Amino acid sequence: MNQQTSGYLGRTLVSGTIAGLATAATAALAGKRETTSYLAPVNATSHIAWGDIAATQDGPSLKYTLTGFLLNHAATIFWAAAYEKLVEPRAGDRDDGLMRPVLGAVAVTAGAYVTDYYLVPRRFTPGWEKRLSGRSLAVIYGAMALGLVARGLAQRRRT
Numbered sequence: 001m002n003q004q005t006s007g008y009l010g011r012t013l014v015s016g017t018i019a020g021l022a023t024a025a026t027a028a029l030a031g032k033r034e035t036t037s038y039l040a041p042v043n044a045t046s047h048i049a050w051g052d053i054a055a056t057q058d059g060p061s062l063k064y065t066l067t068g069f070l071l072n073h074a075a076t077i078f079w080a081a082a083y084e085k086l087v088e089p090r091a092g093d094r095d096d097g098l099m100r101p102v103l104g105a106v107a108v109t110a111g112a113y114v115t116d117y118y119l120v121p122r123r124f125t126p127g128w129e130k131r132l133s134g135r136s137l138a139v140i141y142g143a144m145a146l147g148l149v150a151r152g153l154a155q156r157r158r159t
Contacts, residue, residue: 008084008085011080011084011088011151011152012077012080012081012084013077013080014151015080015083015084015088015147015148015150015151015152016073016076016077016078016079016080016081017073017076017077018147018148018150018151019076019079019080019143019144019147019148019150020072020073020075020076020077020147021147022143022144022146022147022150023072023076023140023141023143023144023147024042024069024072024073025143026139026140026142026143027041027042027072027128027132027136027140028041028042030128030132030133030136030139030140031131031132033136034131034132034133034136035058035131035132036058037058037059039057039058039059039060039064039065040055040057040058040131041127041128041131041132041136042064042065042068042069042072043055043057043058043061043064043065043068044057044068044126044127044128044130044131045067045068045069045071045072045126045127045128046063046064046065046067046068046071046127047123047127047130048071048123048124048127049067049071050063050064050067052130054067054068054127055127055130055131068127072126075112075126076144076147079108079109079111079112079144079148080148082108082111083104083105083108083148083149086104086108087100087101087104087105087107087108088101088104088152098153101149101152101153102145102149104149105145105146105148105149106145108145108148109141109142109144109145109148110141112141112144113137113141117129128140
């Protein structure tokens with residue numbers, strides 16, 4: 001990892017991007033399996049900006065697909081900021097093993113789920129629930145946890 005990405009902001013952007021790509025890809029695969037559309041769950045996320053009509057969109061569009069992708073990406077960067085601040089500085093020792101960063105990622109992701117589905121108004125949920133099963137939601141949040149921890153594990157492996 002170079003000097004530019006070794007600071008808190010750089011780590012947050014990398015972790016958030018990995019988590020965002022992981023969740024978007026996982027949601028897309030679940031969408032294909034459950035709705036025959038890779039983009040249905042991504043589009044559904046844009047209900048935050050465009051209302052419930054977004055959850056009925058199956059095809060690619062700048063309005064729904066790009067908005068949904070960017071909203072998800074912003075959310076994963078937000079959660080990565082929490083992970084990098086609360087967990088990663090304490091998980092930096094090689095002697096720490098995998099337990100702390102993995103459990104930290106699981107805890108942050110659990111907090112994201114509780115926030116997304118129990119604390120924020122329905123208009124600000126990820127929207128995946130409008131097109132996907134609860135099982136798929138669990139897999140998507142699992143992908144987010146893996147995405148959050150991936151940067152730190154890769155860095156430790158290189159050192």
